[in-house]
Amino acid sequence: MPEGHSVHRLARQFTDVFGGRRIRTTSPQGRFTEGAARMDGQVLEAARAHGKHFFADLADGHVLNVHLGMYGAWSFGGDERFDAASSIGAPRRIGEREVHADGAAAAEPDRDDDGWVLPPPPVPTVRLRVRAEHGWADLIGASTCRLLTPAEASDVVAKLGPDPLNDDDPAPFLDLAGRTRRPIGTVLMDQAAVGGIGNIFRAEALFRAGLDPWRPSNDVPREVLRGLWSDNAELMREGVRLGRIVTTRPEHRPGVPAEQAWPEHANYVYQRQGSPCLVCGQDAIVVEEMAARKLYRCTVCQR
């Protein structure tokens, strides 16, 4: 379920917590036993993201590649040095819904004989558990979890479109979008066209641009496509900063202070069918199906 911003946050937290450190790895579920054995005892150099793909580079040259798919999530835990290391506020869970520690002071965690923080017993579905001295991470539900060679990892990236969060050149997206007559709503979700946009950013960016998602992509002027790219980049960067997707402008959040961290009306159209549009006020937000996914739009504002 996570869109690109979550995966970039994940890569940052991973680098903060595990980067340059020796790790121990297991696969309690048993579906990644070989990979976990190969990773075990290595130094994790750094983690990175492209679109919705996560990569972690290991000292022996192998690359851990994870795609969370629809249901994947990472859970984290650790001691005070784990909290201090995380530049994004040490979320406890990154996946379908991000969760932070509640305010209560955490008890001093248990440690093993080597003095490493001891995680709780894993739930049976943990595909991969990563431990370092000060923190740990559990992966569940991922659609992809595998070890690649650097060449294989490059191939994965090469098949993806440019990623706004990596400051990539948008030209490949503009070119592809400019020559296909598939609906612009489909093209924005196509990971080979642009990396990291999912169902929420797709719906919200098209609303903000006043574009009908069903409009043929090659009918959208290049300058408008360029605007879609930069608006998505902005929304996704804000998503990385906040750890959640907020796409409404403050003036469209009636009665909610602009600086409020968790605004009530965070989105314009996503899952707002049947509610009045925050811009035109009409009961015009509909949900339809596009390429087997829910498509939300305002029939008044988007044409």
Add this chain to the structure above:
DNA sequence: TAACTATGCCAAG
């Protein structure tokens, strides 16, 4: 307790 849903993607037809 079962049914349903979800920010995704792939392969088969």
Add this chain to the structure above:
DNA sequence: TTGGCCTAGTTAC
């Protein structure tokens, strides 16, 4: 275009 798949939470009965 459809079915399958990965999992957990929420809602319905």
